[in-house]
Amino acid sequence: MRVRLHWRGQTLEAESEPDEPLYAILLRVGLPGGSDILAAKSSCSIHELQAPIGEKQEFYLLEWDSPEARQVFWHSSAHLLAEAILSFWPNAKLTIGPPIENGFYYDIDFEGNPPSPEDFPRIEAKFLELASKPEYFVRKKVSASEAIAYYEQQGNRYKIELIQELPPDEITFYESGGFVDLCKGPHLWHSGPIRAVKVLSLAGAYWRGDSRNPQLTRVYGISFPNPALLEEYLHTLEEAARRDHRLLGRQLDLFSFHEEGPGFPFWHPKGMRLLNVLQEWLRGKLLRRGYEEIKTPIILTQRLWEQSGHYDNYRENMYFTHIDEQPYAVKPMNCPGSTIIYRTRLRSYRELPLRLFEFGLVHRHELSGVLTGLFRVRAFTQDDAHIYCTPDQIESEILALLELVREVYETFGFQEREIYLSTRPKKYIGSLELWSQAEGALEAALRMASFQYQVNPGEGAFYGPKIDFVIKDSLQRRWQLGTIQLDFSMPQRFGLSYVGPDGAPHTPVMIHRALLGSFERFIGILLEHTGGELPLWLAPVQIKVLPVSEKSFDYARQVSTALQAANLRCEVDWSSEKLGKKIREAEQEKVPLIWVVGAREAETQTVSIRNRRERTQQEGIPLEEAIHTVRTFAQPPS
RNA sequence: GCCAUCGUAGCUCAGUGGUAGAGCACUUCCUUGGUAAGGAAGAGGUCGCCGGUUCGAUCCCGGCCGAUGGCUCCA
Structure with a gap:
């Protein structure tokens, strides 16, 4: 019988018998069997070279480049x-x-x-x-x-x-x-x-x-x-080790960890700048998209967690305390608090979808052995939101979310995404109709946003289906960031309702969603993705001003005052080192812009700019012009 | 939580059964400089914590704390 071998874009044909091993055929037709060619693929399964070909007639020869x-x-x-x-x-x-x-x-x-x-x-x-x-x-x-x-x-x-x-x-x-x-x-x-x-x-x-x-x-x-x-x-x-965010966190003076609080990050001033810029950027984005911000308490009565089901299912990961001899718990999630705000008054269908976001600080008791820098901590701030809507609104809400997800990830250069849709598991609550309507809405939205996705059948939570987002960083490592989860359980447990057009009470659907996951972990990922070379709008120190000598301290002070007035984040090197040393240190701190100011600049009211990201150098730029230009480029993306 | 490895100055690390060192960083002084490390001096450590062995422990042993890499990616 005739077999066909596909190899590096060419197709070779050979005569063979079912009991002949594949390598024998390769050697006969002069192919590098057993050296470059490692295995073959035939009718979707892997065929090893030493195996007889059997009835198979089509072989795709695989080399090292094949996973x-x-x-x-x-x-x-x-x-x-x-x-x-x-x-x-x-x-x-x-x-x-x-x-x-x-x-x-x-x-x-x-x-x-x-x-x-x-x-x-x-x-x-x-x-x-x-x-x-x-x-x-x-x-x-x-x-x-x-x-x-x-x-x-x-x-x-x-x-x-x-x-x-x-x-x-x-x-x-x-x-x-x-x-x-x-x-x-x-x-x-x-x-x-x-x-x-x-x-x-x-x-x-x-x-x-x-x-x-x-x-x-x-x-x-x-x-x-x-x-x-x-x-x-x-x-x-x-x-990868050089880009380790724990190392960069120390080198860039962003955060630290201590025995006094294992798993609880200490944020230094520069780390806070980064955290705050990120939060302000996202806050603006959400407010422009019809979200409203809330803040709920960190400690709430144990009774609430019993009602939400966390006490039964999540107790191992929670911290407990007492206030006035009553049992309380530190929140591991923000949703119960959000529902309390929802039910502070009667809700009408006219105000749905109600999109409440919270940069909520949650505490979770992770096993000591799994703590890893900012990637796995015991206290972190979720970019959490809960959307209360009618079943009919699920699809349009999900679609809006998908577009938001795309925008957010692309802002940081995460172009490659994997998306997983997890559907109804064996053990579930809620009606079958609700499940199929919800799953249909999720799929429809994914298709409409033309997102490639993979279905994980039966992998959804018992309370609803979900979509997970995984991105690939510059070292091709994968990170799960965002998640969108429909929840049919919580609204029931907390007796949430809205008055429909028919004047009767209905139960809303709750959508839990996070885009970055947690700000702490996201900063860790971003640091490793960029190797600490943060874009200008995020850099904790955008400009480092280097006086050539102490004689230029006065002008350096004038420049930094002007920068601060323009809302730019700057720092002046007041040390008595020589310029070369100051440049070296500023470069090692990965500061995007270095402004050198000496007698020449002071006299002409200019600055000399060294751009680390673009590796360029410009001299004699008028101060006002330089500030104006940086302001333009330092604008956070919309 | 479990396993392996580790814990010496702010950081990176030497070192020894007889109570400790380097480089960088820090402070002071000299130098006042033009695009990746100027010079000198000084300060800084209960050698993670607790216990044991020993005349004597940072070193050896045990416990604890913390860190790092892992703990279904299933023949």
Whole structure:
């Protein structure tokens, strides 16, 4: 029979038989099977090169640039890692070892004798030695009893547990070199293409992710077809470390963390400027779109949280206190407070949709081990809003929200978005009609805004469907920012209603929504996205004024007074250092504009401008003109 | 919360069973300068906290606190 091979834009044809492995065909037609070509794709599934082609006739040959091929590559690498580790820890019990987005890991029970980072070099050396043999990956089908017998002999209860959950007639092993592992594949034909490896880290991981199970040691690694790619990857890791917002937070003097309040950020003056600019910008945007701002108390009676359901479902994450011997709780969310304002008077359908936003400070007790800079804190300010509307208004409200989301993300240069629509789960409240109307409205709005989205069936909250927004930053990392959640439960629980045109009371739909998520976390993301090079309108210090010497202090004072009067954020370097040093420091602080003022400038009432973002330098700009220009460019986007 | 690693000056880090050092930053003085580090002097640490071993602990041991990386991305 004839098979067709698609490779780098060309199509090759060859004669073959069903029992011929794919690599044999490749070699016959002169393609680099087993080196550049790692795997193939055929009728939507991955076909490994060593597998007989069967009835398949169309093959898309995959190389390193294909994510699927990399998964195969890393999966095989995980086997080599395990083999290398077993050569030093022969009694270690293997569990699972999958490929991941960047590399692979293997979870191993070392029975109290785990490796340490000092062991990484010898593991890597052994790995490369095994890879260069090369080792061929051979698939073997076995019966469940054989498989269990094999692992009983090894005393590996984890693998036995896995086998017992698999369909008994679909159990396969892979053998490579002397190494055998329960595995469904697919794998590389052989280990030849694996030319570089790095063992990255060790971590504790529970068997099956359950903290009641024994804790295993997870060994993370990554491998590449050549050492240059590994170097490149290690460089991106360094770049990410250089952009770490915790580091930038200190370098730019924005915020800090302390033992006196783990997980509670301390905002320094410059960090406050950033936070405030961001909030003022968003506030203006929302007010122009028919929102109104509210503020609700941080501490409210425990009774309220019992009514909202948080006490039953979210208690673990809440802080409690007493006031006058009555139990109170610190709010972990803003919604109950918002509903209290809603029901302060009778509402008419004529005032819906009612859009109430709150930059609400919430406190949540996160586990100590998950706290991470501004990304995971115990107190943060949500850009929260609750929209009360009729079921008929859902679609137009969502559409308006989607447009707002687009605008907001594009303001910060987050062009790439992923959108997830989560629909009705098994356990839900509210009527089926309401659910399908709401889900239909969400989809209609997404289509109307021409947003690409993915549906996660059954992933919605029990109280309503939701849309989540994930953006990609400049290092291609993904962050979930915004969320839009419909809520059929809260209005009921709090007995919210509005008087309809029919004069009768109706229950409104509540839309919870956040665009940035939390200001704290968003600032962290923004710092890493920009590497601390914040745009002029956000920069905590927009202009740093550098007097050439103390003789120019008077003029520097005049310039900074003029800048302050123009509402520009500036700072003067009053130190007795030389100009070169002052420039260096201002550059390291990533200040967008440096204004040098010396005798020449003082005499002519001008400034010399050094623009960090554009790497330009201009001398003798009249002071008034310079201020006017900066004011123009420092305008926040609308 | 659990696992691994870590905790020495504001920051980055050396160091030793006999109560501590460097660079940067800070203060003062000299220098008054023109686009990425001028010079000198000084100040600054209960070596995270508590306990144990020891004649003696920053170092060894235990506990606690905090930080970092992880803790279903399921053969």
